[in-house]
Amino acid sequence: MKQVLEFEKPVIALREKIAELKTFTKESDLDLTEEIVKLETRLEKLENDIYTNLKPWDRVQMARHAERPTTLDYVEHLFTDFLEFHGDRYYGDDAAIVAGIAKYKGRPVTIVGHQRGKTTKENIRRNFGMPHPEGFRKAARHMQQAAKFGRPIICFIDTKGAFPGRAAEERGQSEAIARNLMEMSGFEVPIICIVIGEGGSGGALALGVGDRLLMLENSTFSVISPEGAASILWKDGGKAKEAAEKLKITAPDLKELGVIDSIIPEIRGGAHRDLQAQAELVDQVITEQLLELEKLDKQVLLEQRWEKYSKIGSYAE
Amino acid sequence: MLKDFFSKKKHASKPNEEAKQDIPEGLMLKCSGCGKIYYREEMRKQLYVCPNCGHHHQLPSDERINSLFDEGSFTEYDTDLNTGNPLEFPSYLQKLEKDQLKTGLKEAVVTGEGTIGGYRTAFAVMDSRFRMASMGSVVGEKIARAIERARQADIPFIIFTASGGARMQEGALSLMQMAKTSAAVQRFRDAGGLMISVMTNPTYGGVSASFASLGDYNFAEPGALIGFAGRRVVEETIREKLPEDFQTAEFLLEHGQLDAVINRHDMKKYLTTILDIHQAGGNVS
Numbered sequence A: 001m002k003q004v005l006e007f008e009k010p011v012i013a014l015r016e017k018i019a020e021l022k023t024f025t026k027e028s029d030l031d032l033t034e035e036i037v038k039l040e041t042r043l044e045k046l047e048n049d050i051y052t053n054l055k056p057w058d059r060v061q062m063a064r065h066a067e068r069p070t071t072l073d074y075v076e077h078l079f080t081d082f083l084e085f086h087g088d089r090y091y092g093d094d095a096a097i098v099a100g101i102a103k104y105k106g107r108p109v110t111i112v113g114h115q116r117g118k119t120t121k122e123n124i125r126r127n128f129g130m131p132h133p134e135g136f137r138k139a140a141r142h143m144q145q146a147a148k149f150g151r152p153i154i155c156f157i158d159t160k161g162a163f164p165g166r167a168a169e170e171r172g173q174s175e176a177i178a179r180n181l182m183e184m185s186g187f188e189v190p191i192i193c194i195v196i197g198e199g200g201s202g203g204a205l206a207l208g209v210g211d212r213l214l215m216l217e218n219s220t221f222s223v224i225s226p227e228g229a230a231s232i233l234w235k236d237g238g239k240a241k242e243a244a245e246k247l248k249i250t251a252p253d254l255k256e257l258g259v260i261d262s263i264i265p266e267i268r269g270g271a272h273r274d275l276q277a278q279a280e281l282v283d284q285v286i287t288e289q290l291l292e293l294e295k296l297d298k299q300v301l302l303e304q305r306w307e308k309y310s311k312i313g314s315y316a317e
Numbered sequence B: 001m002l003k004d005f006f007s008k009k010k011h012a013s014k015p016n017e018e019a020k021q022d023i024p025e026g027l028m029l030k031c032s033g034c035g036k037i038y039y040r041e042e043m044r045k046q047l048y049v050c051p052n053c054g055h056h057h058q059l060p061s062d063e064r065i066n067s068l069f070d071e072g073s074f075t076e077y078d079t080d081l082n083t084g085n086p087l088e089f090p091s092y093l094q095k096l097e098k099d100q101l102k103t104g105l106k107e108a109v110v111t112g113e114g115t116i117g118g119y120r121t122a123f124a125v126m127d128s129r130f131r132m133a134s135m136g137s138v139v140g141e142k143i144a145r146a147i148e149r150a151r152q153a154d155i156p157f158i159i160f161t162a163s164g165g166a167r168m169q170e171g172a173l174s175l176m177q178m179a180k181t182s183a184a185v186q187r188f189r190d191a192g193g194l195m196i197s198v199m200t201n202p203t204y205g206g207v208s209a210s211f212a213s214l215g216d217y218n219f220a221e222p223g224a225l226i227g228f229a230g231r232r233v234v235e236e237t238i239r240e241k242l243p244e245d246f247q248t249a250e251f252l253l254e255h256g257q258l259d260a261v262i263n264r265h266d267m268k269k270y271l272t273t274i275l276d277i278h279q280a281g282g283n284v285s
């Protein structure tokens, strides 16, 4: 059963109606072709209206869509020779983060990404993509290696946040995140970070410090979930929709605030509609950005990275 | 995320309640450790450490600075940074004004430099009386600049942290201050700078998960609560009762997350000793 989002129900209903008429035409003597064409035109217009006017809350739903492509989906479509490696060498292997090496159009790269599941079973194994410290430390280990061997780093961000559990606290969740933020600002290789789904708080940012921070059109990136913000602001988690608007968590809003560098367009109806086509759009942007970054001298790369982060903020002087 | 919020809410409200007990406007002050009543002035002379039970109460930033720096040596950095309202969040500016009036501070961190035991050092002290010392653009910017100044002057950087977490009203701009400050620490580290972090009650969320954890030495005051997610959210997530001392400085020390827990009365001597030992490496001017 495909997951249907609230705002796209009219589209789904119309599509079903068209399919029904088509079957009817085939099975009976009545020719409804004219009617079908009319409805198809209407569908086209409706889809256009809905998908080009997505509200922040619609995008939250899109970003959380159960079938939305995950890190490993993109890895499969974008890279060759991917080898996944495990473990942080201190404590364990966190399945909420995947890491490894691969080739991207012939050049070696290191890949790191949050990994959630699409089924309940897989989500339980992957802790819903919410990492423990060992996940962040696994990521750090692979990025250190990338820096050592001069490989660009591609990060995929897709998490509700770092896991708020007892063991995570005991093993230094804060330190693990902090260390990633610090070290990523200093690796002498190009780093491209792409928010592909939800980018929740520090756990998302821990894979998000680099030369480019990009977002898929319908992904979100936020300091707190809309539900959380609504509970604080209005003591009512049900007002999440309103909070999603106030918090400015969508790609267009964050581009305007200077938090992200650019937006990767999504195919109409969302990335989950056609992984192959979506991967091609992501591919174009990675190639474009990587070619730019690869031209830069190491010192220039680091200086520009510092400039980029040191500028973010809003204050008057 | 939703769970983050609970942690923030908890620690945004709890220390406030405690603060009311700690430092009432009146003459008397009740220890939140043992309940003993003191003259406020008497407690102030004790740096708000209870003489009876040793409980460390919140210490206002100016008194912290006075207790550590050699007399008359402190000068403040960046006194003219003003917080904006980038997301046009309802009543954000009014809330800031209220805390400005209450504390006499412009924002939740004071930065500057001076000498400690004769050693010149750059410094930042967060003040949880102001918006629970949540980290917005100005807090992040002031801290990043103080670290940059320490790097340029080749002097150590010491920070006293306190925070309920992110400044929600500044959205992702607040989140990105974690990256900005951590990147500043990286540059300072590359230049061989000495950074000391002392975590005070409470240090949570985005502050805990950035510069607070990035010192060459990470210390805490006794009993300080420190963590990424708050106690309540952890309890709600794992559905089990947590130990009484969960996320206290002593708990973190036991779990290998801190170098030491330092009593406030010993702080100046302790820091001076570290600065003195590091001087041999040419790090202190």
Ligand SMILES: [Zn+2]
Pocket (backbone or CB within 6 Å): B031, B032, B033, B034, B035, B036, B050, B051, B052, B053, B054, B055
């Ligand atoms: Zn007491």
